Amino acid sequence: DVQMTQSPSSLSASVGDRVTITCRASQKITKFLNWYQQRPGKAPKLLISAASNLQGGVPLRFSGSASGTDFTLTISSLQPEDFATYYCQQSYSTPYTFGQGTRLEIK
Amino acid sequence: QVQLQESGPGLVKPSQTLSLICIVSGDPMNSGGSYWTWIRQHPVKGLEWIGFIYYTGITDYNPSLKSRVTLSVDPSKNQFSLTLNSMTAADTAVYFCARGGATAGNLDPWGPGILVTVSS
Numbered sequence: 001d002v003q004m005t006q007s008p009s010s011l012s013a014s015v016g017d018r019v020t021i022t023c024r025a026s027q028k029i030t031k032f033l034n035w036y037q038q039r040p041g042k043a044p045k046l047l048i049s050a051a052s053n054l055q056g057g058v059p060l061r062f063s064g065s066a067s068g069t070d071f072t073l074t075i076s077s078l079q080p081e082d083f084a085t086y087y088c089q090q091s092y093s094t095p096y097t098f099g100q101g102t103r104l105e106i107k
Numbered sequence: 108q109v110q111l112q113e114s115g116p117g118l119v120k121p122s123q124t125l126s127l128i129c130i131v132s133g134d135p136m137n138s139g140g141s142y143w144t145w146i147r148q149h150p151v152k153g154l155e156w157i158g159f160i161y162y163t164g165i166t167d168y169n170p171s172l173k174s175r176v177t178l179s180v181d182p183s184k185n186q187f188s189l190t191l192n193s194m195t196a197a198d199t200a201v202y203f204c205a206r207g208g209a210t211a212g213n214l215d216p217w218g219p220g221i222l223v224t225v226s227s
Binding site: 092 | 158208
């Protein structure tokens, strides 16, 4: 299985801050990397597919990038509704696997 | 707008079989192009992909569960199902169904999820 290592596991930030979450794959996954946002008590929501493709309706402050087996989710200016848990997921090969999540908290 | 909704028991006894249904609305399953997927979320272990089924019945399962899981699909009812046998406390989780896109792995949308507790 492809292991996805996500960091940090938690992050405290303020409204307006720029934050970056990283995800490292244990092997090549090209650009088959997706990012999800999960609010408490809700299902995950797809934000970005194929490493950098923003889904419809997702604010432009969210962006994704890739470099080899390292992937980054950036939120350029945090808004109150962005405080949630974020997960990466590889869809290169089954079984599809997820990172352990990054909990983004208000400072 | 595509919507998914899980249904099934919230409590299962150890060694019993779990059966869940996911009802899909807004997207005819037999139109193809989607991979109907089950995922679960453990309180500690995080998100785990269980497997997917195509409307033709083609399946792909997580090897960690393959001996215990069966997915089935009924395009005429626009629903698909999960069966997981020999349940233990380790199977306690929130179970989600979701639609996998053209590459199967990008999951959107998800159902709201159903908490399944394994306890006697």
